[in-house]
Amino acid sequence: DYIFSKTAQRPKIAIVCGSGLGGITGILKDPELISYKDIPNFPISSVPGHAGKLVFGKLGNKDVVCMSGRVHAYEGQPLWKVTFAMRVFDSMGIKVVILTNAAGGVGEKTKEGDLIILKDHINLPGLCGFNPLVGLNDERFGARFQETTVCYDKELRDIALKMAKDCKMDFVCEGVYIYQVGPTFESPSEVKFLKLIGGDMVGMSTVPEVVVARHRGMRCLGISLITNKCIDVFDSNKKPNHEEVLELSKQRSCELQKLISKIVDAISLEQASACGI
Numbered sequence: 001d002y003i004f005s006k007t008a009q010r011p012k013i014a015i016v017c018g019s020g021l022g023g024i025t026g027i028l029k030d031p032e033l034i035s036y037k038d039i040p041n042f043p044i045s046s047v048p049g050h051a052g053k054l055v056f057g058k059l060g061n062k063d064v065v066c067m068s069g070r071v072h073a074y075e076g077q078p079l080w081k082v083t084f085a086m087r088v089f090d091s092m093g094i095k096v097v098i099l100t101n102a103a104g105g106v107g108e109k110t111k112e113g114d115l116i117i118l119k120d121h122i123n124l125p126g127l128c129g130f131n132p133l134v135g136l137n138d139e140r141f142g143a144r145f146q147e148t149t150v151c152y153d154k155e156l157r158d159i160a161l162k163m164a165k166d167c168k169m170d171f172v173c174e175g176v177y178i179y180q181v182g183p184t185f186e187s188p189s190e191v192k193f194l195k196l197i198g199g200d201m202v203g204m205s206t207v208p209e210v211v212v213a214r215h216r217g218m219r220c221l222g223i224s225l226i227t228n229k230c231i232d233v234f235d236s237n238k239k240p241n242h243e244e245v246l247e248l249s250k251q252r253s254c255e256l257q258k259l260i261s262k263i264v265d266a267i268s269l270e271q272a273s274a275c276g277i
């Protein structure tokens with residue numbers, strides 16, 4: 001109610017901006033900003049590169065809302081707060097959520113600067129009991145047992161790959177994202193393990209949000225920017241750090257904005273509602 005009292009825009013598409021990836025808010029037409037701190041109960045990020053505002057506006061010919069800044073579990077927030085925005089989006093009538101993140105490349109398939117469309121994820125903490133759907137379930141908001149066979153909408157993934165091909169972006173492909181809570185970056189042995197279990201990239205966000213968004217029936221598309229290669233050799237002098245993550249995000253932000261704009265243009269919202277999702 002608070003959000004709708006502040007804007008007359010009624011978007012059906014939400015975009016969650018990962019670390020340093022909030023630049024897309026700068027290309028929205030007729031932007032209207034709402035600070036997280038003014039929205040009742042909305043959690044505020046403490047991480048550099050996560051601004052803390054909802055920005056409504058037009059991307060091409062469609063209304064969207066961008067979440068510039070997200071909270072992560074490693075900030076000490078419970079998962080219901082980490083995923084709170086998904087419940088807000090659902091009550092606003094959002095049908096499609098595009099989630100971006102900065103991630104470390106795990107396998108040979110990824111290199112710095114690649115944009116990887118999430119084909120699937122491994123919810124490592126979820127498998128060990130740290131899942132946003134743990135707790136009493138209110139059937140009005142989704143089933144007790146949520147299936148996760150296709151978390152990342154096939155039609156949206158195909159659109160993303162086609163748009164990347166049309167734009168000759170040869171650094172875009174699909175991959176599997178592993179969620180770990182953080183805030184530690186991975187040790188070399190952990191990287192070997194992540195590779196072994198089938199991950200292409202690893203990050204500290206997105207998956208809890210997607211689990212809740214799917215529980216609410218919203219269609220999801222995930223895009224990882226590979227900001228660094230995870231280090232799987234012992235005694236390396238190279239160390240991952242948040243500054244290099246933000247630097248790479250800055251360098252690739254134009255391409256990511258272009259890709260998201262094309263995807264949003266190509267999304268058919270009519271088709272989405274015709275499928276009942």
Ligand SMILES: O=P(O)(O)O[C@@H]1C[C@H](O)[C@@H](CO)O1
Binds near residue numbers: 018047072101182205
């Ligand atoms: O919000 P995202 O997943 O883009 O943020 C990543 C994970 C950590 O928050 C941070 C590490 O540099 O970037």
Ligand SMILES: Nc1nc2[nH]cnc2c(=O)[nH]1
Binds near residue numbers: 103229
């Ligand atoms: N877990 C994790 N998250 C990241 N976000 C950006 N780079 C990384 C990384 O190497 N590991």
